[in-house]
Amino acid sequence: xxxxxxxxxxxxxxxxxxxxxxxxxxxxxxxxxxxxxxxxxxxxxxxxxxxxxxxxxxxxxxxxxxxxxxxxxxxxxxxxxxxxxxxxxxxxxxxxxxxxxxxxxxxxxxxxxxxxxxxxxxxxxxxxxxxxxxxxxxxxxxxxxxxxxxxxxxxxxxxxxxxxxxxxxxxxxxxxxxxxxxxxxxxxxxxxxxxxxxxxxxxxxxxxxxxxxxxxxxxxxxxxxxxxxxx
Numbered sequence: 001x002x003x004x005x006x007x008x009x010x011x012x013x014x015x016x017x018x019x020x021x022x023x024x025x026x027x028x029x030x031x032x033x034x035x036x037x038x039x040x041x042x043x044x045x046x047x048x049x050x051x052x053x054x055x056x057x058x059x060x061x062x063x064x065x066x067x068x069x070x071x072x073x074x075x076x077x078x079x080x081x082x083x084x085x086x087x088x089x090x091x092x093x094x095x096x097x098x099x100x101x102x103x104x105x106x107x108x109x110x111x112x113x114x115x116x117x118x119x120x121x122x123x124x125x126x127x128x129x130x131x132x133x134x135x136x137x138x139x140x141x142x143x144x145x146x147x148x149x150x151x152x153x154x155x156x157x158x159x160x161x162x163x164x165x166x167x168x169x170x171x172x173x174x175x176x177x178x179x180x181x182x183x184x185x186x187x188x189x190x191x192x193x194x195x196x197x198x199x200x201x202x203x204x205x206x207x208x209x210x211x212x213x214x215x216x217x218x219x220x221x222x223x224x225x226x227x228x229x230x231x
Contacts, residue, residue: 006162007106010170011117013192017096018053019046025083029076053193054172056118056148081120088126095131098210103136105213115140116151152178167219173198185219
């Protein structure tokens with residue numbers, strides 16, 4: 001596939017072990033609803049809320065509490081966003097083990113790394129700062145830049161901006177959908193927050209970030225005999 005191959009990386013659940021900062025942020029928003037008597041008081045376990053990661057805040061609240069007034073959904077979304085940003089700024093966030101080495105190796109191998117996250121600009125910028133992501137990625141995209149459109153729609157813009165073939169790497173169905181709609185290979189990250197079913201269309205499944213380098217090389221061999229979009 002050559003050195004101009006683009007690796008399109010999701011962030012939360014693929015590179016960032018987001019539940020560490022999301023679970024307490026979600027609990028704070030829920031506690032606010034309980035205090036307002038909009039929900040019964042309770043504690044949430046990480047495995048109960050991890051499925052929301054990777055969804056837009058709009059989709060998350062419309063699924064979790066569809067009858068909640070829109071103003072309250074926005075208030076809760078704001079609480080979660082502010083809490084996660086504060087956690088990032090205070091250094092409480094962590095990338096998955098092996099992520100920096102994996103990104104470094106792929107860049108060294110000549111791949112062009114592109115960041116695409118279902119998040120706000122402030123969250124993306126703080127993540128870039130905290131984890132010095134500029135040293136690995138050539139371009140950064142987040143859904144707030146596009147008025148929170150879905151990732152497959154945003155990909156059209158990304159494909160127009162970057163020549164060469166693409167490999168999609170992520171942990172949720174929305175990442176696999178980019179690949180499905182564009183005839184691209186995809187690496188499904190089973191260690192993330194999606195279900196096994198969400199990753200069924202992936203070309204290769206990995207169980208840790210350390211396996212991504214080998215998966216990319218494997219895909220390079222699979223697709224070297226046929227042209228990909230933009231190649």
